[in-house]
Amino acid sequence: MKLQLLDHVAIAARTLDEGSAPYLALGLTPEGADEHMAAQGAWIRAFRVGDTLIELLAPDSEGGTIAKFLEKKGPGLHHTAYRVEDIDAAMQEMREAGAPLLNDVPQAGRAGSRVAFLHPKWGQGTLIELVEHGPVSAAAGAGQGQPDLRAGGIH
Ligand SMILES: CC[C@H](C(=O)O)C(=O)SCCNC(=O)CCNC(=O)[C@H](O)C(C)(C)COP(=O)(O)OP(=O)(O)OC[C@H]1O[C@@H](n2cnc3c(N)ncnc32)[C@H](O)[C@@H]1OP(=O)(O)O
Numbered sequence: 787m788k789l790q791l792l793d794h795v796a797i798a799a800r801t802l803d804e805g806s807a808p809y810l811a812l813g814l815t816p817e818g819a820d821e822h823m824a825a826q827g828a829w830i831r832a833f834r835v836g837d838t839l840i841e842l843l844a845p846d847s848e849g850g851t852i853a854k855f856l857e858k859k860g861p862g863l864h865h866t867a868y869r870v871e872d873i874d875a876a877m878q879e880m881r882e883a884g885a886p887l888l889n890d891v892p893q894a895g896r897a898g899s900r901v902a903f904l905h906p907k908w909g910q911g912t913l914i915e916l917v918e919h920g921p922v923s924a925a926a927g928a929g930q931g932q933p934d935l936r937a938g939g940i941h
Pocket residue numbers: 796823826828830841843851854855858859863864865867888893894895896897899901903905906907911912913915
């Protein structure tokens with residue numbers, strides 16, 4: 787598997803506005819609209835830095851994935867995400883390597899991407915995401931690609 791680039795670094799914050807403050811001060815502007823991803827328990831706002839994004843995550847509810855993370859660790863680094871060309875092939879390689887994939891099939895990600903996660907214990911305390919972008923979301927500035935949703939994940 788060839789990792790194409792560091793796609794995004796995700797930071798958990800109590801609210802998107804609170805989390806945005808340093809990035810706005812650094813001169814970045816949000817890319818596209820905020821996205822609500824209920825399946826991830828998150829509101830998401832992205833800031834582009836060259837080919838990479840800062841992905842801010844804020845909880846959408848008590849007890850969800852992001853809320854739980856904030857309760858345990860407080861605001862800070864949530865995960866790093868690496869872009870791959872073919873998520874299905876990348877997941878198969880990870881399975882064969884015995885890596886602890888958290889998903890059986892690709893999940894819907896931001897901007898129409900397809901993603902899969904690897905357990906943070908395996909990542910030396912860092913949750914790792916693999917992400918495949920379609921032709922729309924791979925382009926810089928794109929933010930509105932539509933995932934192909936099917937039962938149990940996306941394909
Ligand atoms: C996909 C949309 C978007 C995108 O890029 O397009 C996103 O990235 S959304 C991101 C949010 N989604 C996820 O994080 C999905 C993957 N995460 C999970 O499946 C869980 O959060 C999991 C398995 C990492 C942890 O869930 P669990 O129920 O086991 O929670 P615990 O609180 O019991 O955690 C166990 C253990 O892991 C530590 N932990 C949890 N999350 C993280 C993290 N992000 N980074 C580092 N460590 C993490 C937690 O502190 C516990 O450690 P312990 O020492 O055992 O207390």
